[in-house]
Amino acid sequence: xxxxxxxxxxxxxxxxxxxxxxxxxxxxxxxxxxxxxxxxxxxxxxxxxxxxxxxxxxxxxxxxxxxxxxxxxxxxxxxxxxxxxxxxxxxxxxxxxxxxxxxxxxxxxxxxxxxxxxxxxxxxxxxxxxxxxxxxxxxxxxxxxxxxxxxxxxxxxxxxxxxxxxxxxxxxxxxxxxxxxxxxxxxxxxxxxxxxxxxxxxxxxxxxxxxxxxxxxxxxxxxxxxxxxxxxxxxxxxxxxxxxxxxxxxxxxxxxxxxxxxxxxxxxxxxxxxxxxxxxxxxxxxxxxxxxxxxxxxxxxxxxxxxxxxxx
Numbered sequence: 282x283x284x285x286x287x288x289x290x291x292x293x294x295x296x297x298x299x300x301x302x303x304x305x306x307x308x309x310x311x312x313x314x315x316x317x318x319x320x321x322x323x324x325x326x327x328x329x330x331x332x333x334x335x336x337x338x339x340x341x342x343x344x345x346x347x348x349x350x351x352x353x354x355x356x357x358x359x360x361x362x363x364x365x366x367x368x369x370x371x372x373x374x375x376x377x378x379x380x381x382x383x384x385x386x387x388x389x390x391x392x393x394x395x396x397x398x399x400x401x402x403x404x405x406x407x408x409x410x411x412x413x414x415x416x417x418x419x420x421x422x423x424x425x426x427x428x429x430x431x432x433x434x435x436x437x438x439x440x441x442x443x444x445x446x447x448x449x450x451x452x453x454x455x456x457x458x459x460x461x462x463x464x465x466x467x468x469x470x471x472x473x474x475x476x477x478x479x480x481x482x483x484x485x486x487x488x489x490x491x492x493x494x495x496x497x498x499x500x501x502x503x504x505x506x507x508x509x510x511x512x513x514x515x516x517x518x519x520x521x522x523x524x525x526x527x528x529x530x531x532x533x534x535x536x537x538x539x540x541x542x543x544x545x546x547x548x549x550x551x552x553x554x555x556x557x558x559x560x561x562x563x564x565x566x567x568x569x570x571x572x573x574x575x576x577x578x579x580x581x582x583x584x585x586x587x588x589x590x591x592x593x
Contacts, residue, residue, distance in 0.1 A: 284309045285362035285383055285466065289332070290369040292316040297331040298451045299367040299388050302459050310341050312359045314352075316370045317345045350374050363466070366420055367454070370399075375422050383466060385420035387427070388458055390450045392434060393418060394475040396483030397425035402450060403443045404483040406509035409501065412436050413446070415454045417461050419472055426480070428472025431461040440531060442511040486514055493518050493527075495542035495592050500559035504532040507561070515567075518554075518592040520544070525592070528573055529565035534558060542592035547580040554592065 287308050289300050292315045303310050313336035321328040329337070336343045346352040349371045357380050364385035366373065378385045391401035392414040398404075405413040414434040419427030433453055437446060464470050493506060493516050507527050510516040517526040531551070539545050539555035546553055551562035567573040568583070576584070 283362075285381075286311045286360055287363050287365055288312045288314060288356060288359055288361040288381075289336075290314045290364065290366040290373060291332045292330045292370050293368050294331045295390070295447060295451050295454070296367040296369070297335045298455045299365065299458055300332055300335055302455045303365065304335075304339050304341075306459060306462075308462075310336075310339075311361065312344060312356065313341050314344045314346070314349070314356065314369070317347055349377075353377055364420065365458075365462075372422075372424075373420065378420050378422070386430070386462075386465065387418050387420045387425070388454050389416045389418055389425055390414075390447075390454060391416065391483065392432065393425060393429055394477065394480040396481050398483035399485040401483040402446050403486060403509045406437060406441065406443055406446060407506050409505045410437055413450070415450055415457050417457055417465070426475060426477065428474050430465055430470040430472050431457060433457050440508065442508045444512045486510065491516055495554065495556050495561075496540075498557065500532050500534060500556040500561065503556050503561060504530065518542075520587065520590050520592045523569040525569065526567040526573075527561075527563055528567055529563070531562040531564065533560040533562055535560065540591065544587050544590050544592075546588050547576060547584060550576055552576045552579065552584065 287303060287310045289303060289310055291300060300313065313332055315330045315332040318327050318329050320326060333343045333345065344352060353374055353376050356377055361381045363381050363383040367388040393416045396404050412434055414432055416429045417431040418429045421427040435453060461470060491514050493503060507516045507530050511528065515526045515528065517524050537555040537560055541556050543555045544552060545555050551564050554561045554563065563576060565573060565575050566579060
């Protein structure tokens with residue numbers, strides 16, 4: 282089998298894991314297309330995307346267009362035989378998708394047709410799903426709607442966070458790509474069409490979803506929502522007019538005596554916040570204007586002064 286010319290599309294750490302597989306398995310990656318470098322952190326220092334950084338290390342040319350359609354001819358000039366994508370962040374025009382003789386593949390971290398979109402990992406946890414997975418799928422013009430060539434399922438841990446699941450699925454995704462790309466190129470995989478009627482969308486997390494309201498949800502829904510957003514973008518509540526991020530949490534199902542949102546106290550290295558049907562136990566937090574800290578450090582500082590305060 283020939284070694285096809287591959288153009289890789291991807292941006293974050295998760296995607297760089299797929300590029301690493303292509304490099305380690307000696308595929309002929311002729312170009313890496315990734316989002317433009319962005320300012321990171323409080324000091325707004327411009328930082329290379331993880332895919333761009335990995336490509337630089339391995340001598341792979343990098344293209345970072347603001348608008349992908351404007352660079353279609355430059356990409357096609359590389360004469361790709363195959364396109365591989367993972368978490369790129371822009372729609373890839375049909376002009377590009379339809380050009381390679383082996384088509385275009387996408388590594389997507391969900392059990393399609395659930396979830397299609399940019400936040401499938403967070404949404405699975407936020408919705409209380411018990412399992413998720415990864416699909417190797419055909420890239421077509423419609424979002425995450427192509428045929429599925431291979432998939433792997435995995436259970437979601439009861440207390441697993443978005444960050445933890447990201448890390449696990451990256452490893453599962455890399456193995457899925459490594460095991461199945463040779464079979465795909467040999468024509469040994471049959472794509473299974475998705476049932477569009479069963480499609481569930483997973484849009485990117487909106488800013489307003491980062492703010493939680495204790496009075497609006499039961500403890501299980503609240504807990505799933507918060508752990509799904511750990512550590513990025515990180516859910517928060519408002520208490521005494523200030524933002525309070527929840528960085529590490531557990532839950533206790535019971536019947537609290539306090540009203541939802543009330544800070545009931547500190548015990549067993551956690552701050553207890555009453556909710557409908559239980560307590561949210563916050564082991565690590567980041568109060569507004571402060572660094573991340575554990576509950577014991579917070580209690581020894583300003584924390585105990587907030588006992589009986591109520592989250593909005």
